[in-house]
Amino acid sequence: MIPIPLKPPYRFIAFDVETANRNAHSICQVGLACVDDWGQIDTFSLLVDPDEAFSAFNTELHGIDAATVRGQPQFPAVIAAIAPLMAQQPIVQHSSFDQRAVAAACGWHGLDVPALHWVDSVTIARRAWPEFKGNGGHGLGHLKTALSLQFQHHDAGEDARAAAQVVLCAEEKTGRSFVEILAKQGAKSPRVFHSAATYYEPFE
Template sequence: MTDALPHGDFRFIALDVETSCGDSASICQIGLACVGLDRSIQTWSAFVDPLMPFAPFNVELHGISAKTVENAPTFAEIWPKLQVLLTRHAIVQHSRFDEHAINAACKAHGLYQPRLSWSNSVTIARTAWPGLKGNGGHGLANLKQHLSLEFQHHDAGEDARAAALVVLRAEVELSKPFEQITSNNTAFQLSFSF
């Protein structure tokens, strides 16, 4: 099915998803980057059968097709284990797309979504590197260049790791831990249930 999820306690978990089409619920890959107390990063990713068609634009963007997810679990099969891990940690996303996709997938599959604590690494990056505004911006592609990050863009595991690295670099840049950075910025709670 999928590799075992990371286990233990983490400072925060960065999460990224890829979708098969324009429908936010069409998650076809989920990636996590779990940041330990020692700043180490454990990454995990899994393909997901979105039970929806694949749009040519999306396939070209991330390279995931219907054939790639042929024997993959559905979101409904993978979410129960994921939520156990995610509810115990602060979650980082790069923009709010991932939060919207998780919400949409929960709704589409009729699943309960527990309270999750989301932070946005775009806002964290804006605080740490304000000079990038109007100079390429704070998207992962530009941050990759500016911070000399190495990752494969539009792979959920790699993008999650990149978001985690952005936060870790911002901690150094701002001389503040993640908890202080997010308390001043975009840590927000979300509750959604059926």
């Protein structure tokens, strides 16, 4: 089992992947940014051997190539190590690509897709900063400048931390938890996510 140097419980975990090529299943790096009840962020990343070719375009983006991942674990071992932690609280992604990549990689390797509760920080950002629509947008590139975030784009650990920071900044700006920001009037609450000190009702 791959050792994961993290200390739950956490309020939420931001998650990001990088891929070797245009195939969503070709995950070559995963990053987790784990946020506790006091806003502290524990960041962890793992290189993944996708066992397929890297495209020049992707390598130029993230700097990872076949030599970088040589000898690193493949996706089945990585998801087995991180899924139990990820299942304990909401998983924040900036757009839906990371969820699709995990599902695609599970399908490619004949694995069941973990039952995770995904949250989109793009939606959170849109509700916290509606003025960015048509004025830079809500991608991490613009949010980095607009919110004075410090991170290295296209590194899974760094992008996960950035997504976590977006959520924390949105909570600070609105005075509401990310669950409240996303809540829909009349939404049902079949599950409750909790951590050491705070309880959060889920949303749809």
